[in-house]
Amino acid sequence: MNYATTDKGAKDWDFESLKRIYHEISIIAEHDLALDLYPNQIEIITFEQMLDAYSSIGMPLMYQHWSFGKNFAQDELLYRHGLRNLAYEIVINSNPCISYLMEENSMMMQTLVIAHAAFGHNYFFKNNNLFRQWTDANGILSYLEFAKGYISTCEARYGEAEVERILDAAHALMAQGVSRYPKRKTFNLSDEERKTRERLEEQERSYNELWNTVPSSPKNLNAPHSVSERRNLLGLPEENILYFLEKKSPLLKPWEREILRIVRHVAQYFYPQKQTKMMNEGCATFVHYYIMNRLHQRGFLTEGAMLEFLQSHTAAVFQPDYDHPGYYGINPYAFGFGLMQDIKRVCEHPTDEDKAWNPELSGCKDWVGALKDAWTNHRDESFIRQYLSPHLIRKMKFFDLYDDGKSDLLVKAIHNEHGYRTIRTNLADQFDIIQNEPEIEIVDVDLNGDRKLILQHRIYNGRLIDERDIKDVLRHLANLWGYEVTLSEVSAQTDATIKQYSVGPER
Structure with missing residues (x-):
């Protein structure tokens, strides 16, 4: 373990106490849960440092951007006025797994956070197949350090305003900067960093052989390019818009392409987290709940510390009813923890209903x-489609409503066999980001004319994109492309x- 602090820390803990409790947590994690973990590195920081990291999408080595400072100022104001509870920890999916703890935390809270982050999240990061497939825990810290240095160098060489212009556009397109379907088994950021450094060592040039196909005089305006030829030449359709711009934009300079590449890699790194937020938090919450109870049973937590823990844990997994003033949707901590607890219940004490719904797991x-699988x-x-049981649906009071915007709400699923299946399916759909994020692809480029970039948004269930969002994002896209961009919303x-x-670039 690695400890670092700038102050003496909180009143009721010291580093020796943390070492002892970490050792006891390790014993429980190894013998009771058999958790396979990355090596842990735990850093103790101030709440200002926590806010700084928290506002930089949880990555302390992140490059600078004005949006991070905006988030910092907002979070700090709310925190100082007691209007927002700050996350007590930040954990990085890296090898070693780095967990940041606030020095203002009590000893009980430090114990809870170590169990939650350094063991729960750590296990999920290392073992979940999406993270294994899409992220490179060994290379992320080195790559972020390189990215931060590279963008800083670009700011000094080309001006902060120019770099900010590219970053603004890239961040606006970040959600469309991921590849949803793997093209290779592993993703190695160390290789990406090495390749980037090799490219930067070469003489910078913006020449692109592709654009020899664009007519340079009126006599070539009718050069033959069928739709299939153009798409084959450009590798279309392409869902990863940042990748296409990085490789094919005719006007971007080499340093601008590298910035797009950096933002694209960061977006891809966080893509598994978007798909597993409920499971990730549920796993970490289940692990910390089990470990804290075992610590109490073994005499390492006093009754007072246990009461403090239960108060914090209960607040984290509280699920307000739909008519509660604090309702903001389904709490991923509550739902994830509930699902994990329910799996344990079905394995140990199944009912006849459980045996009918999940015979392989029951008993x-x-x-x-079962949980590790x-x-x-x-x-x-x-996960929801596989494990959400009628018991948990009743416990969490889930039901299915239909709102056509014209009449009163209609209850479409109640607590019977058909209703349980409907609720489970519709709830799983709400957590499927492929269904909930717009499906936008680049489908063509007018190589024989004005180089217009043509995109298509396929519409499912009548869900169109907000017009203001479309125009703002298309403007950023047009600025990166350098020519007019059109987007058609098409019924699937x-x-x-x-x-x-249609939006043109700002001149």
Whole structure:
């Protein structure tokens, strides 16, 4: 373990106490849960440092951008006025796994955070297949350090305003800067960093052989380019818009392409976290709950510390009713923890209903193996489809409502067999980011004319994108492309164009 602090820390803990409790947590994690973990590195920081990291999307080595400072100022104001509870920890999916703890935390809270982050999140990061497939825990810190240095160098060489312009546009397109379907088994950021450094050592040039196909005089305006030829030449359709711009934009300079590449890698790094937020938090919450109770049973937590823990834990997993003033949707901590607890219940004490709904899990007794299999092989959407039971649906008071915007709300699913299946399916759909994020692809480029970039948004269930969002994002896209950009919103069922937008670059 690695400890670092700038002050003496909180009143009721010291580093020796943390070492002892970490040792006891390790024993429980190894013998009771058999957790396979990255090595842990724990850093103790002030709440200002925590806010700084928290506002930089949880990455202390992140490059600078004005949006991070805006988040910092907002979070600090709310925190100082007691209007927002700051996250007590930040954990980084890296090898070693780095957990940041606030020095203002009590000893009980430090124990809780170590169990939650350094063991719960750590296990999920290392073992979940989405993280294993899409992220490079060994290379992320080195890559972020390189990215921060590179962008700082660009600011000094080309001016902060120019770099900010590219970053603004890239961040606006960050959600469309990921590849949702793997093209290779592993993703190695160390290789990406090495390749980037090798490219930067070469003489910078913006020449692109592709644009020899663009007519340079009127006599070539009718050069033959069929739709299939153009798409084959450009690798279309392409869902990863930042990747396409990095490789194919005719006007971007080499340093601008590298910045797009950096933002694209950061977006891809966080993509698994978007798909597993409920499971990740549920796993960490279940692990900390089990470990804290075992510490109490073994005499390492006093009654007072246990009461303090239960108050904090209960607040974290509190799920307000829909008519509660504090309701903000489904609490991922509450839902994830509830699902994990329910799996343990079905394994140990199944009812006849459980045996009918999940016969393989019911009564198997090996709840540790069942949970670890789920944590490894599922994301939020598939986890809900597989494990959400009628018992938990009743306990959490889930039901299905339909709102057509015209009449009163209609209850479409109640607590019967058909209703349980409907609720489970519809709830899983809500956690499926593929269904909930717009499906936008680059489908064509007018190589024979004005180089217009043509995009298409396929519409499912009648869900269009807000017009203001479209125009703002298309403006950023046009600035990166250098020419006009059009987006057609097309029905996935009929291929009929419902709306169309065109935006040109700012000159």
